[in-house]
Amino acid sequence: MKTSAFFAVLFASTTLAFGDVHGATLTSEPFGQTQDGKPVTLYTMKNSHGVSVSFMSWGGVVTKIETPDRHGKPADIVLGFPTLHDYETKSVDGGLYFGALVGRYANRIAKGQFTLDGQTYHLDINNPPNSLHGGNDGYNKRIWNVERLQNSGSIVSAVLKLSSPDGDQGYPGALDIAVTYSLGEDNSFRIDYSATTNKDTVLNLTNHSYFNLAGPGSPHGVxxxxxxxxxxxxxxxxxxSIPFAENASVAGTPFDFRTPKAISRDLKVDNEQLLFAQGYDHNWVLNKHHGPDALEKATTLYDPASGRTLECDTTEPGVQIYTSNFVKGNYAGNGGIYRQTEGVTFETQHFPDSPNHPNFPTTELKPGQTFKSSTIFRFGVRRG
Structure with missing residues (x-):
């Protein structure tokens, strides 16, 4: 994959634009400085159909996705904050991870430890008694280097790069990671992940965007x-939130979404799993019809009020669906005060605690191998 020269973070008050003005475009502008004085840049990809995706170099955070409703009115359909300071102090301290790239291991690892090649590794316990989303200083807090890719006017892309040293947050192996964000004229937001290591390690990457197709201030959330x-x-x-030894059938449970249903339909059913998580916060084992690495449709979401739709395709074996159960009105974001069920995540990934479950799809990455993963979020509307 060829890339252009490094995207310099040397912006004063000027907004830089790239791409075909009649198709998809990419612009960038300053987004403030971190608490330790590092400059952060905000990037916005737009297409000619009114769809835009904004993200920043800090944490690779997707700050905003705007799509039109059935009447053509645009709205932001992801939860977020207006300033970098908000993200640093609210999204991180509150454990929300709004829009962030998370790793080295997305989801939880039991008691913050795993054994690889006969050696036991100890991780941060940042979600007692477990490790969550890479630890106290995960990838959601790093400054990613951003480069623009050469694309036609029908698609625009940027690649976010990060080097993670051996021993980072307790994990073995030095990693070189590249995550490509792309927006096309077909209204698809695509995320492609790639990584290599110099030592045996485990890896599980995802994006932690919270979707609400109704837009900001919707009275019933999702x-x-x-x-x-x-x-x-x-x-x-x-x-x-650590898995048992075996997966379970969704049949006859609130976790059966094989026939489309409202998120609220079974949310208050007397079910131990819902009680443990205070809602949905579980890994669904995706049916793979064309092989374990095939890019296939995994989930869909539809908002009857606005007509907006979301389709999610992925190569991953699982998706962690989380109904923002611990977002309890502590903070105000772009859409006002965020509360439970304000948004829903589709964290395409491998299963939680896989390094401690040999029967789960492996998350091991070895020297000479290249980690590859792709997820596509496709936006649309229903007119009826």
């Missing part, structure tokens, strides 16, 4: 939105 998940099984967990 409760009325209709979800479909192509999964016959899900991963039950204990009270600390």
């Amino acid at each position: 409760l009325d939105q209709v979800m479909w998940v192509d999964a016959d099984q899900y991963t039950p967990t204990d009270r600390t």
Whole structure:
């Protein structure tokens, strides 16, 4: 994959634009400085159909996605904050991870430890008693280097790069990571992940965007939105969100979304798993119809009020669906005060605690191998 010269972070008050003005474009502008004085840049990809995706170099955070409703009115359909300071102090301290790239290991690792090649590694316990999303200084807090890729007017892309040293947050191996964000004229936002290592390690990367197709200030959050998940099984967990030994059938449970239904329909059913997580916060084991690495449709979401739709395709074996159960009105974001069920995540990834579950799809990465993963979020509307 050829890339252009490094995207210099040397902007005063000028906004730089790239791409075909009649198709997809990419602009960039300053987005302030981190608390330790590092400059951060905000990038915005737009197409000619009114769809835009904004993200910043800090944490690779997707700050805003705007799409039109059935009447052509645009709205931001992801949860976020207006300033970098908000992200540093609210999204991180609150454990929200709004829009962020998370790793080295997305999701939880039991008791913050795993064994690889006969050696036990100890990680940060930042979600007691477990490690979550890479630890106290995960990739969601790093400054990613951003380069623009050469694309036609029908698609615009940027690649975010990060080097993670051996021992970073307790994980073995030095990693070189590249994550490509692309927006096309077909209204698809694509995320391609790639990584290599110099030593055996484990790796699980994802994006942690919270979607609400109704837009900011919707009175019912995502409760009325209709979800479909192509999964016959899900991963039950204990009270600390660590999986049991085996997956379970969704049949006859609130986790069965094989027929589309409103998120609220079974959310208050008397179910131990829902009680443990205070809602949905589980891994769905995706049905893979064309092989384990095939890019296939995993989930859909539809908001009857606005007509907006979201389709999610992925190469990953699982998707962690989280109904923002611990977003309890502590903070105000772009859409006002955020509360439970304000948004829903589709964290395409491998299963939680996989390094401690040999029967789960492996997350091991070895020297000479290249980690590859792709997810596409495709936006649309229903007119009826």
